[in-house]
Amino acid sequence: MGMLGAMGPVARPRVVLAVLVALVFSGCPPYCEGLGLQPLQRQHHGYARAPPLSLRPAPPSLRPSPSANGFLRAPRPSALSSQRLPPLRAVDGLRILGNDGLVFLATTVLVIPLTKYLRISNVLGFLAMGFVLGPRGFGIFRDLQDLDVLGEIGILFLLFEQGLELTLERLRSLAKFAFGLGLLQVILCTIAFGVFPFTGGVELLEVVFHSRPALVSITRPDEALIIGSALSLSSSAFVLKVLQEKNLQNARTGAASLGILLLQDLAVVPLLALIPVIESQLYGTGTVAGFDELGRTALVELGALGGVLAIGSLVLRRVFALVANTRSSEAFVAMTLLVALGMGEFTDKLGLSSTLGAFAAGALLAETNYKAQIEADIQPFRGLMLGLFFMVTGATVDPFVVMRDFPTFLGLLGGLILFKATIISALGYGLFGLEKEEAVRVGALLSGGGEFSFVVFTLAEKLEVLPVPLAKLLTAVVVASMALTPVLDFCGDKVGQLLRDSPEEMGELEESLLLQNSEPDTRSPVVLCGFGPVGQTVASLFASPDLQEVDGGIPFVAFDKDPARVTESRQRGAPCYYGDASQRSVLDAAGILEPRGFVVVHSEFEERLGAVRRLRDQYPETPIFSRASRLNQQLLLKQSGASYVVPERDELSIRLGAAVIDELFGAVSTDAKEVAKRRLRASLDERSDRIMGVLRQAEGDADAL
Numbered sequence: 257m258g259m260l261g262a263m264g265p266v267a268r269p270r271v272v273l274a275v276l277v278a279l280v281f282s283g284c285p286p287y288c289e290g291l292g293l294q295p296l297q298r299q300h301h302g303y304a305r306a307p308p309l310s311l312r313p314a315p316p317s318l319r320p321s322p323s324a325n326g327f328l329r330a331p332r333p334s335a336l337s338s339q340r341l342p343p344l345r346a347v348d349g350l351r352i353l354g355n356d357g358l359v360f361l362a363t364t365v366l367v368i369p370l371t372k373y374l375r376i377s378n379v380l381g382f383l384a385m386g387f388v389l390g391p392r393g394f395g396i397f398r399d400l401q402d403l404d405v406l407g408e409i410g411i412l413f414l415l416f417e418q419g420l421e422l423t424l425e426r427l428r429s430l431a432k433f434a435f436g437l438g439l440l441q442v443i444l445c446t447i448a449f450g451v452f453p454f455t456g457g458v459e460l461l462e463v464v465f466h467s468r469p470a471l472v473s474i475t476r477p478d479e480a481l482i483i484g485s486a487l488s489l490s491s492s493a494f495v496l497k498v499l500q501e502k503n504l505q506n507a508r509t510g511a512a513s514l515g516i517l518l519l520q521d522l523a524v525v526p527l528l529a530l531i532p533v534i535e536s537q538l539y540g541t542g543t544v545a546g547f548d549e550l551g552r553t554a555l556v557e558l559g560a561l562g563g564v565l566a567i568g569s570l571v572l573r574r575v576f577a578l579v580a581n582t583r584s585s586e587a588f589v590a591m592t593l594l595v596a597l598g599m600g601e602f603t604d605k606l607g608l609s610s611t612l613g614a615f616a617a618g619a620l621l622a623e624t625n626y627k628a629q630i631e632a633d634i635q636p637f638r639g640l641m642l643g644l645f646f647m648v649t650g651a652t653v654d655p656f657v658v659m660r661d662f663p664t665f666l667g668l669l670g671g672l673i674l675f676k677a678t679i680i681s682a683l684g685y686g687l688f689g690l691e692k693e694e695a696v697r698v699g700a701l702l703s704g705g706g707e708f709s710f711v712v713f714t715l716a717e718k719l720e721v722l723p724v725p726l727a728k729l730l731t732a733v734v735v736a737s738m739a740l741t742p743v744l745d746f747c748g749d750k751v752g753q754l755l756r757d758s759p760e761e762m763g764e765l766e767e768s769l770l771l772q773n774s775e776p777d778t779r780s781p782v783v784l785c786g787f788g789p790v791g792q793t794v795a796s797l798f799a800s801p802d803l804q805e806v807d808g809g810i811p812f813v814a815f816d817k818d819p820a821r822v823t824e825s826r827q828r829g830a831p832c833y834y835g836d837a838s839q840r841s842v843l844d845a846a847g848i849l850e851p852r853g854f855v856v857v858h859s860e861f862e863e864r865l866g867a868v869r870r871l872r873d874q875y876p877e878t879p880i881f882s883r884a885s886r887l888n889q890q891l892l893l894k895q896s897g898a899s900y901v902v903p904e905r906d907e908l909s910i911r912l913g914a915a916v917i918d919e920l921f922g923a924v925s926t927d928a929k930e931v932a933k934r935r936l937r938a939s940l941d942e943r944s945d946r947i948m949g950v951l952r953q954a955e956g957d958a959d960a961l
Contacts, residue, residue, distance in 0.1 A: 257476065258808065262423060263478045268943065269815060274497075275945075281722075284537040286460040296495075297888060299750050310887065315424065316911040319747055320539065325712055333379040352709045353425065356397050357394075359389065359397065359645055360647060361681075362624040363385050363389065364640065365384075365645065367382055367385055367643070368380040368443070369956075377479075377491075377493045377494050377497055377706060377738075378492070378493070378643065379491070379638075379646055379738065379834055380494075380735075380739055382647045382650060383646050383647070383649060383650035383653075383702060383735055385647060385650065386646065386648060386649060386650025386653075387650040387653050387655075389651065390651025390652070390653075392415070392651075392652065392653070392654060392655060393651075395810050401604075402564075403480050403652065404648050405646050406641055406644050406647075406828060407641060407642070407644040407645030407647075407649075408645065409597070409637075409641045409770075409920045410599060410637075410641025410642035410644060410645045410918070411641075411642070411645060412596060412600045412610060412637060412644070412709055413596060413614070413615040413634055413637055413638035413641055414638055414640065414652060415525065415611045415612075415618070416596040416614040416615065416617055416618040416634065416638075417616040417617040417618060417634065417638055418521045418615060418618060418633060419614070419617060419618020419619040419620075419621075419622060420618040420619075420621060420627055420631050420845075421518075421618075421622065422522075422618070422619045422623045422631065423623060423624050423627075424623065426518070429511075430511065430514055430515040430518050431514045431515075432443035432515065432688070433511055433514070433515025433516060433688065434515040434519045434522075435518070435519065436687070436688060437512060437515060437516060437683055437684060437687070437688045438515050438517075438519025438520065438685075439519055441488070441516055441524050441679060441680050441702075442488050442489075442519060442520060442865050443682070444483075444679050445484070445487065445488035445522075445675070445676055445679055446481070446484040446485045446488045447484065448483030448484070448675055448679065449480075449482065449484035449487045449488065449672075449675070450477075450481055450485075451480070451484075452480075452484075452629050452671075453472070453473075453474040453480055454474075454480070454820075458472050458473060458474065461664060463665065465663040465664050465666070465667040466663055466666070467661065467663070467664040468661065468664075469535075470724070471664065471723075471725055471726055471729070472664065473650050475620055476721075477555045478721055479530075479722060480958045482531065482712060482713075482716045482721055482722060482913040483722070484710040484713060484732065485523075485527050486705075486708075486712035486713055486716075486730070486734075487676070487705060487709065487730075487734075488520070488705045489520050489523075489525075489675075489705065489706040489708045489709050489712075490516070490517060490702040490703075490704060490705070491704060491705065491706040491707055491708065491741060492517050492519060492520075493707060493740045494738050494741035494742075495513055495517060495701055495702060495705070495741065496517075497911055498701060498741060498745050499513060499514075499919070500746075504769065505791060506695075507887065508690060508694055509694050509698055509701075510858055512684060512690060512694070512698045513698055513701055513702060516680070516698070516829065517862055520706070520708070521708075522709045524611075524711070524712075525611060525612050525615045526612070526814075527712065528612065528711065528712070528715060529611070529612040529714055531719065531721075532713075532715070532719065533714070541724075544581070564599075564602065564603075564616075565616055565618055565620065565777065565947060568616075568620050568864055569618070570597075572595065572617075572620050572621060572624075573624055574590070576588075576591065576621070576624065576626050576819075577592045579817045579821075579957060580817070581756055581819055581820075582832060583817060584930075585633075588633065589627070589633045590868075591660075592630050592633050592634055593634070594948035595617050596614050596617055596618070597614075599613040599614055599616060599617035600613040600614040600617075602611070603616070605818065616760060624835045625819070625823065625826060625832075625834040626758075626819075626832055626835070627833070627846075628833050628834070628835045628842050628846040629816075629834055629835035629836065629842055629845075630844075631667065631841075631842075631845035632841035632842040632845050633838055635841050635845070637708060646707075646710070649710045649714070649731065650735075651736065652728065652731070653728065653731060653732055654725075654728045657725055657728050657729050657884075658729065658732050658733070661729060664729065665729060665732060665733060665736075668729070668730070668733045669736055669737060671705045671731050671735060671742065672703070672704070672705065672733060672737055672819060673704065673740075673881070674704040676699070676702065676704075677696075677699040677700050677703035677744075677748070678699065679699075680702055680703070681695045681696050681698070681699030681700075681701035682695075682697055684698055684699065692755040693752030693753060693754060693755060694747075695750070695752075696748050696751050696752040696755060697748040697749055697752045698748075699744065699748065699749025700747055700751070701741070701744060701745045701748060702742045702751075703737070704734075704738050704741050704744060705733065705734030705735075705737045705738055706734070706738070708733065709731075709734045710731060711731075713730060713734075714730055717920075722821065729855075740837055744950060746870075749771040780811070780848075780849070780850045780851060780852050781808060781811035781812050781813045781848065781851065781852065782798065782811065782812040782813075782836050782851070782852050782853050782854075782855060783812070783814075783815065783839040783843065783848065783851045783852060783853070783855070784812055784813070784814035784837075784855045784857065785815060785867050785871075786814075786815075786816055786820070786854065786856065786857045786858035786859065786863075786864075787814040787815070787825055787830070787832050787839060787855065787858040788816070788821070788858075788859050790857040790859075791814060791816070791855070791857045792825070792830075793855065794855055795812060795830060797928060798810040798812045798814075812831065813831050813832075813848060813896040814830060814831060814832040814833070815832070815833055815834070815835045815836065815837035815842070816832060816833075817834065817835070817836060819834060822834045832958070833846060834901030836867075837854070837867070838856075838866070838867035838871050839870070840874045840875075850878075851875070851878060852878075853874070853878060853879040853880070853881065854871050854879070854880045854881065855881045855882075856868055856871070856880060856882040857882065857883055858899070859885070859932075861885070861889055864883070864893065865889075865892055865893060866894055868880055868882055868893055868897055868898050869896045869897060870894045871897070872896065872897025872898075873897075877898070878900050879899040880897060880898050880900075881898070881899060881900050881901075881902070882898045882901050882902070883901065883902065883903075883904055884901050884902070884903055884904065885904045885905065886905070887903070887905075890903055939946055
């Protein structure tokens, strides 16, 4: 019967099916053809869908023949010598991106450390490297279309992350500057830059800067709207870096800047959603009826989006809770990516912008317990894809356009900075209570272009709204203005100091800044890694009323990966969040920039040990406290970087002995018991240190052998 005949009736079909599937997907043409099958065809961008199965007979040389024992005999090697078997290599997967993808990965490895060393923004580094490696540089990047698609995914992740930051607390804290100063700034700057071509601006450029009419001539309102709205935006990456370096986040200068940036981020979402709708509906008809159609389309699509948001607010929390309960980081990351990209795809099917869907998905998750972990998980993908977008943008910069129209370039750059700084400074000083120095510095700091300006110009170029030479020139203007952000802040600071009215005003301003910077910094709490029974007991001590009376209490934040425990703790009012606190990205996403210390109290020892090692690598100078149930665990935690390890057995023994004394020998004074406890703890610590010293020496001798 042979081996197949010896198998049972259930096992036999499974084996045959497995063999057929393996042959079809192995990519081995001779053997596939021997069975009358067509293998997968390879294309230059990966694997294509296999053609329909063919039942034509195989060539005689490749046709298998039965052997004496009944098995099929494979063709002789000589018959296969003319057939080249494709190698199965893992690197073939990277060929989906082509050589440009490998160049990008290598460039990223170079750009990130270099920009950190030079203390400049990664955005500027990616733009510069894109220009150097692009078609107008060394020409290493050949086909930018595939890279551009991945770069657009980075924009979705960026909008998703912006939605995650849209918490009610943040909106309340920045409401005055965001919805007051920021809203007016965006509206007035858009109007100013938008009407400039129709109020003598084109003639001014032609007369003063000898601009070519074909380059700067703008006749359609949609062109003016796109240019005005894009130039009204500022760079979050560059501005936030300056604020952090100058320690201005808590000052009114920082609050006003952050409020304006928040409103600009919010304004980008409807802008990116409306531009394609306006182009397809309004300019597709060119009649008044186009306005009616535009209004109806907007109402229908926004209604559909509202329904999706209502359903999503009810479903997403439960779905993330189910995924988090699996304790699988892979499933959690996959769910995060699915929500960000899936929501973008869904809104795109509705006719709205995919960026609007990604932003809405982030906003739905902003108030959940999973916000910090979600932001940490998506950060690497967002960073890579966004870096790719900026590199592609840099590759499209045409230096010949800038050199040919260099006077126009300087005029547009100077006009952007001057107009924008004047509008922001006047609004801040005249309507929103900023001092002259503060208003001028905020205006100078935000007078450049921003990352989303590239997004708007890229969208406009794809929709063929802006002439390509003008879009490239404006992109170069935005790049130059972003690079000048530190210089503009320096100039704004110096000009602001010259505009101080009197020494009294200067003294009041400095006193105000000192008071603002002396407020308790809630970004430097003690971090509890694990919020089980031990972590909750430690938190109760930190929140004790006795400690609240002394020094305002001990600020702390807890993290745990048990969703039910996190939900229960937050219902009791504890500052507990879902996430792995041993990841710096999680703490950064939660706004914890400089933790005072870590208390690692996970229930499992291996989890505690891994957390201590990761934290020590990321925070070399920060104290780390942990617990151990055995002496060897105490030694391992110490060797991994723990500053202080509490032996559970020793503390249990001391508390047990104290309970016996209290119950049976109540006459013993409290002071005597405390002295005895201190001496016993000191003795136990000395014994532990002595034993650990012996263990270290033994390990050293073993390594020497």
